[in-house]
Each structure stands twice: as structure tokens, then as C-alpha cells.
Amino acid sequence: MKDRLEKFVQDNREEFDVFEPRPELWQHICHDLPKQSPEKEARVIKVNFGERASFSADFFFMRVAAAIVLLLGCGLTIFLMKQQAPDTTNTLAAATSINAIAPELPEVEAYYVSQIEAKKSELSEYDLKVLGLDEQQVIDKELARLDSSYVQLKKQLYTTPNTDEIVGALIQNLQIRIKVLNRQLEVLQSLEQNKQEPNQEPQNDDTSNV
Amino acid sequence: MEKLGYQDVNHQVVERCKGGDHRAQYELYKLYSKAMFNVSMRITNDYTEAEDVLQEAFLSAFKNMHNYKGEASFGSWLKKIVINAAINAVRKRRSELVPMDERTVADVPDEITEDDSEWQVEQVRRAIQKLPDGYRVVLSLYLLEGYDHAEIGEVLNITESTSKSQYSRARKKLLEIMREPQFVA
Incomplete structure (x- = not known):
């Protein structure tokens, strides 16, 4: 048979531990x-x-x-x-001496580089800080990674007989860069839209009140 | 069931402690220091002394880790060390811990009509702190640490029946204290 005091203490056992030793x-x-x-x-x-x-x-x-x-x-x-990150364009530009091995590459490269540059300048128009987005580091990281694998592939181009495959990989590398930048652009655009919406809402309210 | 699971949770940490791993020791300290400090606090009723006891108990536990064979949960093994250290500390301070002088409690009426007013944890806790050492230790061990009278007899070196009668006197005294004006408020 449990008496009242025993039951009370048991029901509130945790609360009886009120003291704590000094942290040190x-x-x-x-x-x-x-x-x-x-x-x-x-x-x-x-x-x-x-x-x-x-x-x-x-x-x-x-x-x-x-x-x-x-x-x-x-x-x-x-x-x-x-x-x-800023080195990206330099390494791409240095590829022109490659005519003998893959004559079509400089042209393709120039095309994609211009595309990438365009996307980058488009991106730089967004004020990342204002939009509360600090993802640029992640993007830079991704681009740097792509850049280093690009440089490696290019080295292989001189040593490997199977140039077609490597040229394909190089082009794919450039395309991924554009995809990455496009994705970032999309994110920024949707963010900006979201930012504008709350600005518009109060106006709607005003008109409805009137 | 619950105890078994608890034991399993700590098993690896305890094993690492046996090898003298400081991080594992800190993990166990973090896990148990608060509960053990409160055990120590209830017995010694003195903050500084309770801390000394806690420090001594943890050091002794870590040094004697190889003696822990896992028959009981690590928590109850550690608790026993803390309780013994705390009782020793109180004994050093005061020569006689148990039994209390019979005469001081002789006039406590046998039947106390228990008031039905709601108890507050804080009220009960402070009343326990106001009990004399001998009463407080027995009552705390029984009510809060879940020791039975045989176990209390063992750690205090008294008989089971002494523990029982000591507890019932302590309990009466506690209810008395709680009826004092400053506690009723």
C-alpha cells in the first residue's frame, strides 16, 4: 500500500532534482x-x-x-x-593552341564561354545580399570543381588517342556550367518575385478598402 | 525492461571509460552529474560539501571502473558510490548520524491527521531540507532514491527495523514541518 507522500514524491520525482553543480x-x-x-x-x-x-x-x-x-x-x-574562380576564363582562353588535335574545339569553346560570360553578367546584376541569398559560394565551388576537371581533361587531350571522347567530355563540362548558372538564375528570379509580391499585397488591400 | 535498455545505451561509453578515455568519462559525467549532485545534496544538505562528494564519487567511479561488471545499471552503481561518499561526509561532520535521540521525537503524536491541502514539490523539498540529518538521510534514501529498508540498513550500518522506525518518525516530522506557518503559505 503506497501512502500519499510516497505517491506524491514518485509522481513528481523529476522536479525534486533542482540543484546543479558548478560547470567548472x-x-x-x-x-x-x-x-x-x-x-x-x-x-x-x-x-x-x-x-x-x-x-x-x-x-x-x-x-x-x-x-x-x-x-x-x-x-x-x-x-x-x-x-x-576568376581563373576560369583564362584557362578556357588558353585552349586555342589546340588546333592540331581537335580543330573544332576552339570554336565550340568560344561559343560556350561567351554563353557562360553572358549568364555570369546576368547573375551579377542580382544583388545577392539584398535577396538574402549567400549561395554564391556553393556555385563558385561547383564552378571551380568543373574548371579543375576541365583542365585535367585538356591535359589528357594531348596524351590520349581517343580525342572524340575527351572533346565530348569537355563540351559536357561546359554545358554543365551553363546548367548550374541557369539554375542559379531561376532561383534568383523566383526569389525576386517572392520579394515583390509582399510589396504588392498592401496595395491590393488599400484598393479593396477604398 | 527500461533498466536493461538504459544499460545498453551506456554500455559502449562505459567500455571506453574502462580504457581511460576522457571523452567517454565526460559523457558519463554530463549524463549523471545533475542527478548524482541532487542525491549528494539531499544527504549532505550543503552545496560545497555536495560538490566535494560528487567530485570524490566520480573520481572513485572512474578509477574503479573495472569493478563495474554490469549486473545493475551504471546509474545505480554510480548512485551507490555517491550515497556512500555522501554518508561518509555527513558522518565526518557529525559523529552520530542514526539513530536520532529517541527523546526528541517522543512527544510526536502517533496519529497525525493529514491535511488534504495540495502539496507543492518546492514545499516538500524545502521541508525535507529542514529535517535533522538522520531523518533527512533515511527519508531521502527511501522516498527519493528508491532504496528499501534493507538497503538503507546496509548503507547506514543499522538494522532494517531501525530504518523503518526512523523513516516513520522522519515522515511525521516532515508533515509537521509542512504545517508550520511559513510552509502553509
């Missing part, structure tokens, strides 16, 4: 813990950065250090991506 208590506990066994530590060093090993006792420091390293890595990657 873990540091004290950690400080007194025995050092991790050597092979465990070695694994940490191997997976992560060497300099972190000496601070392995300080768990929070490690977390902060890891966050900083990650941020720096991301920042550097984005910086490199941004630098690479």
Missing part, C-alpha cells in the same frame, strides 16, 4: 583523473593535430582548439575557392 567542477575532476593510457593518446595524435596532445588533459581547451583549427581550415578553403 568537471575541470577539477578531470585534473585529478589519471592520464589516458599511452596508446589511446597516440591514437588522438594520429587522427588530430600533434600539438593538441600536450593539452589532452584539458578537455575544454581541446574543444576550443579543434573549433579554431576547423574555422581556419574552412576559411582557407573558401579563400582559395574565391581565388580560383
Whole structure:
């Protein structure tokens, strides 16, 4: 038979736990813990950065250090991506010396490059920040990736006998770029429409009120 | 059933702890520190002391991880360490924990008419804190930590019947405290 007090406590058990230790208590506990066994530590060093090993006792420091390293890595990657992106046209333009191997390529290339340039200038008319869109980095990344595979394909063009296949791949590469840019344009256009709609709505309301 | 599942959830972390993995230890600490701190707090009734007990208990648990064989859930294994550490701390502070002096409770009437007014958790919790050490420990172990009188007898080194009578006195005293003017309000 459960009495009333027992039942009350049981029903509200969670609410009785109102206290919390100070957050820094873990540091004290950690400080007194025995050092991790050597092979465990070695694994940490191997997976992560060497300099972190000496601070392995300080768990929070490690977390902060890891966050900083990650941020720096991301920042550097984005910086490199941004630098690479403007090079696209240069590498495409350099393709003219290729006449002997694939005579039709320069012409096709010029056509697509002009298309890509047109799309790019169209894109640049949109103010990305105003539209609240920061996708440009993703696009730049994608274009940079395409660009690097384009350069590789071109190198192969000189060494591989099967030029038709590679020329096909090169053209496909250029077409994908245009697709990517087109998709971005579509997104921006629909975004702009959405932005304009709320502006129009109040006007509609006004007229209906009148 | 629930306990089994709980045990399984922690199994891997516990295994990594046995190897001295600090991250696994921190995971267990995050998972249990609050509950264990409240256990410690109820027994010691002192914030600083409760923290010392928590620190001591976790260190002892991590050092003696190899003794945990998984017969009970990790939580109840850890709780036992916390309770023992907390009781030791109270014993160090006050020579006699249990039993209470019989005379101080002799005049408590046997039949207390339990008022039907609604209890509040906060009201009950504060009333428990106001109990003398011996009462508070037995009552907390029984009501909140879910220990039976045999287990309480074991950890406090008293007989089962002493635990029972101590609990019923503690319970009476608790209801008395809750009827005091500042608690009724």
C-alpha cells in the first residue's frame, strides 16, 4: 500500500532534482583523473593535430582548439575557392593552341564561354545580399570543381588517342556550367518575385478598402 | 525492461571509460552529474560539501571502473558510490548520524491527521531540507532514491527495523514541518 507522500514524491520525482553543480567542477575532476593510457593518446595524435596532445588533459581547451583549427581550415578553403574562380576564363582562353588535335574545339569553346560570360553578367546584376541569398559560394565551388576537371581533361587531350571522347567530355563540362548558372538564375528570379509580391499585397488591400 | 535498455545505451561509453578515455568519462559525467549532485545534496544538505562528494564519487567511479561488471545499471552503481561518499561526509561532520535521540521525537503524536491541502514539490523539498540529518538521510534514501529498508540498513550500518522506525518518525516530522506557518503559505 503506497501512502500519499510516497505517491506524491514518485509522481513528481523529476522536479525534486533542482540543484546543479558548478560547470567548472568537471575541470577539477578531470585534473585529478589519471592520464589516458599511452596508446589511446597516440591514437588522438594520429587522427588530430600533434600539438593538441600536450593539452589532452584539458578537455575544454581541446574543444576550443579543434573549433579554431576547423574555422581556419574552412576559411582557407573558401579563400582559395574565391581565388580560383576568376581563373576560369583564362584557362578556357588558353585552349586555342589546340588546333592540331581537335580543330573544332576552339570554336565550340568560344561559343560556350561567351554563353557562360553572358549568364555570369546576368547573375551579377542580382544583388545577392539584398535577396538574402549567400549561395554564391556553393556555385563558385561547383564552378571551380568543373574548371579543375576541365583542365585535367585538356591535359589528357594531348596524351590520349581517343580525342572524340575527351572533346565530348569537355563540351559536357561546359554545358554543365551553363546548367548550374541557369539554375542559379531561376532561383534568383523566383526569389525576386517572392520579394515583390509582399510589396504588392498592401496595395491590393488599400484598393479593396477604398 | 527500461533498466536493461538504459544499460545498453551506456554500455559502449562505459567500455571506453574502462580504457581511460576522457571523452567517454565526460559523457558519463554530463549524463549523471545533475542527478548524482541532487542525491549528494539531499544527504549532505550543503552545496560545497555536495560538490566535494560528487567530485570524490566520480573520481572513485572512474578509477574503479573495472569493478563495474554490469549486473545493475551504471546509474545505480554510480548512485551507490555517491550515497556512500555522501554518508561518509555527513558522518565526518557529525559523529552520530542514526539513530536520532529517541527523546526528541517522543512527544510526536502517533496519529497525525493529514491535511488534504495540495502539496507543492518546492514545499516538500524545502521541508525535507529542514529535517535533522538522520531523518533527512533515511527519508531521502527511501522516498527519493528508491532504496528499501534493507538497503538503507546496509548503507547506514543499522538494522532494517531501525530504518523503518526512523523513516516513520522522519515522515511525521516532515508533515509537521509542512504545517508550520511559513510552509502553509
